[in-house]
Amino acid sequence: MPEPIEVPGIDTAVIARRLPDVIHLLLNAGRTGPAGLLEVQSPPSEGPRRWITLSDEPSPDEVFTMLGANADARALVVGSIRQADDGIAVQLSVHFHGEAATGDDGERVTRGVHGVVRLADPAASLLGIAEHLAQILGLPFRRPRKHLLTHRADAFLAFLDGLDGAALLSGDPALETERAGEDLLLPLARALTIDPGFGLALRTLAAALFPALESGRVDRAACERIVDLALATHALDSEGCVAIADQIALLGDEARSQAWLEHAVTLDDPMPRAFESLGVTLANANETTRARELWLRGLALDGNPDFYAHLARLAMAERRADEGWDKFLRGLRCIRERALRAAEWADEPRAPCVLLRYLAEHLAEGPAPQDVADAVIGLATLLTDTVERDALRSELPLQSRERATRALLAVDIPDFENRFASASERATNGRDARGALLEMQACLERAPDFWPAMYFAGVALRRLGRLDEALDLMNEVLAQHPGQVDALCEMAEMFDARGNPKRALECVDEALSSEPEDVDFHVLRAVCLEHLDRRAEASAALDRAIELEPGNPSHKRRKRRLLR
Known part of the structure; x- marks a missing residue:
């Protein structure tokens, strides 16, 4: 300048x-x-x-x-x-x-x-x-798109002021610490008061709410006043309204969140997810008739499989199983259609985790009709054979991806959950580790990325003395599920058994960073430190185990032996 x-x-x-x-x-x-x-x-x-x-x-x-x-x-x-x-x-x-x-x-x-x-x-x-x-x-x-920018100069200048405040809230906590309070975000609400169609101001406010509270520079009451002032402007950007509602819901204020969603669905160009989120809110409040109407409206606008998921779950809860399975079937076909012809959909696809998660819940309760089973198997084939598989899977959160895989395996393997639980127990404690390994390998043939099967196969291999193969599988588990503490613990024990306590200690420390109060990890850490001849640190690790589990005499015996 x-x-x-x-x-x-x-x-x-x-x-x-x-x-x-x-x-x-x-x-x-x-x-x-x-x-x-x-x-x-x-x-x-x-x-x-x-x-x-x-x-x-x-x-x-x-x-x-x-x-x-x-x-x-x-x-x-x-x-x-x-x-x-x-x-x-x-x-x-x-x-x-x-x-x-x-x-x-x-x-x-x-x-x-x-x-x-x-x-x-x-x-x-x-x-x-x-x-x-x-x-x-x-x-x-x-x-x-319409209702994102403004033609009003005064609204735009107020937005610049609010954007500066939002940047301060999400930046270094030591930056300009004397600037605090609702004045940091109030200009964004003022921009909306001048021009309710200024969606960028609304979206910026939504993104700034959590950093504002987390940083402590704006208290909750001030945030609520600003949000209420913004709602009173009757903002026209549906996506911004949903973003605000999402943030408020995360803060536990369901009433304010619902008010924003109620407003969002009345706009001329409503965002389909407004119907989905408001429907979920109403269904949780037992207003199921209106929830169904909202999901049907959203489905007509968007065709997203998540709407089929909610409608299916509602039908199942109301003991209308035929309608529920029909909605699941339609949703699965929709996922397949979108995956095959992704370029034809103008909007960015949302991950189909909701439908697959709900389907997994109902498959655990009993078998699916044959046409639903065929649709799931067809989708599994698509996700295994097409180039688009990795891009689609990468959008799924880890837990949702695991649930989806379990749903597919439940269709393909009769009584899958009970059989998998039995094989897991045998892999860990039973006499038939070899048989458990074969069952886990059969799961991995159908779902190569199913990390629980990798983990229990690795446990079985460790018990069979095939440590190199077991370590390879545990490394694959960590590639699928970074920081998985059980895999880290298994690797630590195997590295220590092979005379590499330094690498074992690294695994234990990584596990403790996620589970700092796990007694077994502290005991294992003491073992690794003792093998590294770092006896004082080993004693401190056992002290921590005794502190966490004072009624277990084995920790005190281990410490007495260490001190001798």
Whole structure:
């Protein structure tokens, strides 16, 4: 920012920080990438942390050095702003990095983007600058949907102020600690009061609520006042309304969350997930008739298999099994259709974990009709054979992925859950470890990524003395389920048995980071430390085991033996 800029009602430094932030948000179109924003702060040696507003544009080499771990960025955008007759002149320089960094003459390749953020309609001006920048960077550019930006200058300037507060809340806790309270987020509600169609302000408020409470800079009562003020504006962005409702629900305020969802479903262009979330809320309150109506409306809008999942579960709960299985069947066919023709769906697909999770619950209660079983097997074949499998599976949370796999195995293997539980027990404690291993291997043939079968197969192999194979399987378990403490414990015991207590101790310490009060892990840690001749630390580990389990005499006996 080479020269002072005067815009009534807003600090110049906020403009300098947040205009690039808005461009970055427009480039990413609501996603986490591909663009990133570098915020420059003062070093600790200069006293309390502050954002820095630079007087001169830094050189590309200086900024690439600042990037540190992200120095492999393909391009770097730096720029400056200055006063213009009808607004703020923006001058951006795009410096390419890597293979595209230099031209045929050996000089660094630099492209320029120039524009004016006109105070009559600043958001529209920035949209044009962002689109031009995306073309130079070779990024796809998605023009914002209706009710995301604003044509009101006063709303936009209030948004910049609120965006600055939100950035402070999600940043370094030591940054500008004197700024706190609802004034950090109130400008976002003020922007909505001026223009209820300014969805970006609403979405920014939703994203800032949890950091506001977690940081302690804005108390709960202030957050509630701001949320209520925003609701009173009758905001028009359905996606933002659902985002606010989600955040409030996480904070345990079901009444406020429901109020936002009730508003979201009345809008002209409602987000389908508003119908889903409100339906779940009402179903939990036993308002099942209205919940069903909402899910049917959402299904008509969106066709997402999650709606079939909720309708199926409701039908099952009301003892209408035929209707429930029909909804499960329709949902499975919908998942298959979307997986086969993903490019034909305009919206980003949501992971089908809800339907598969509900289906797993009902398969545990009894067999499914043959057409449902055939649909599950067909889907399993699709997820095993197609290139899209990994992308689809990667969106599933670990627990949902495991439930989905269990559902598929329950269709393919009669009485699967009971057989698997029996084989698990035999792998761990029974005489027939070899038979248990064969059953686990049969599971893995049908579901190669089913980590519980990997784990118990590894236990059986360890008991059979095949430690190399057992360790390989435990490593695969950790690849599927990072930090799985039982696998870490098994590996620790095997490494120690093979004379590698150092590696065993690393496994135990990793397990303890997740389960710090597990007595067995502290005892195993003492064993590893003793084998490393670190007796004082081993004694301390046993002291911790005694503290956690004072009634167990074996820990005291072990310590007495250690001290001898």
